[in-house]
Amino acid sequence: MGTPEAGRLGDVTRVLAGWQDDEVPVQLHPGDVGWFWRFGAERTARATRTWSRAGQLLAVGLLDGPDLLRLAFAPGTLRDGDLARQVAADASAPGRGALPAGQVYVEAPAEALVRDLLAEDGWRDGDLWTLLWRDLGAPVPDPGVHVEVIGPEQAHEWAEVVHASFEKSTFTGERWHAMAAGAPYADARCLLARDERGRAVAAVAVWSAGQGRLGLIEPMGVHRDHRGHGYGRAITFAAARALRDLGSSSVVVYTPSTNTGAVATYLSAGLRRVSERRDLYRAAP
Structure with missing residues (x-):
C-alpha cells in the first residue's frame, strides 16, 4: 500500500x-x-x-x-x-x-x-446505500428553471447554497477554489439553479470520467429556504444534461438509503434504483 x-x-x-x-x-x-x-x-x-x-x-x-x-x-x-x-x-x-x-x-x-x-x-x-443510475444515450428533459454553469465569480453563491443544503456543512468559497484547482475538475462542472426572482436555490457538481464512461453527481443540494418547489428534480435534470454534453454514457449517484427525500428526488428526475448495498464495519476493540 x-x-x-x-x-x-x-x-x-x-x-x-x-x-x-x-x-x-x-x-x-x-x-x-x-x-x-x-x-x-x-x-x-x-x-x-x-x-x-x-x-x-x-x-x-x-x-x-x-x-x-x-x-x-x-x-x-x-x-x-x-x-x-x-x-x-x-x-x-x-x-x-x-x-x-x-x-x-x-x-x-x-x-x-x-x-x-x-x-x-x-x-x-x-x-x-442506494445506487441510482440513468442512461444518457437519449436526450434529457429541460430542467424548466434557469440553470447556469458557474465560474470563480459565482463561487461564493454556489458555496452558500451548498452550505445551506447540508447540515453541518463547512463548505466555503475558498474550498470551491481549492476543488476547482484539482486535476479532476478539468472534467467537471458546477451548476446553479435560480428561481424566477434570480435567487440561487439549488446547486450540483457533476464529474465526467471521460467520453463513453459513467459520470457522477456529487454533491446535489437545495437551499433549506427553497425546498418543496421541485428545484432538486430540476437541478438533477440539468446535471444529467451537462454530463451528456461532456460525453458521459450514464450518470450515477449514491446516497444513504435513510435519506428517503434524496432518493425520491433522483427517482423523480429519471434515475432508476440499480441496487442497494451495505458498507462493512469493524467495531472498535
Missing part, C-alpha cells in the same frame, strides 16, 4: 477514470476524489491509498472522512486473490494500515473479493 505525493495525484485520478465502466459495479469515481479536493491537494493525497503490482496500479482507496475507506479496483481484479488479501490486511491493521484505530468502515464494489475476506475476518454489515 502506498500514498501518492500531491504532485502525482492527478496521475492516479486519470487511471481511476479509465476504470469507470457501465458494465462493472459502481465504485470509487474520480469525482469522489475531486469533491474531496476541496480540502486541498496535500490533504487529498494523504487520504488516498494505492495498491500496485509490478509498477501497475491495481486499486485505489480514499479515506473519505476520518473512518470510511472507499475502494476501486482495476478491470479484471475484483476477484484477484493476492490483491484482495493485501487490501484486506491493510484495512484490518488498526492505526497502521489504510484506516485509523477504532470503529471504521469500508465501501467496496458488490462483487469484490475483499468484501468476502473482511466478512470472514469479523467485519459486519454497516450502513445501507
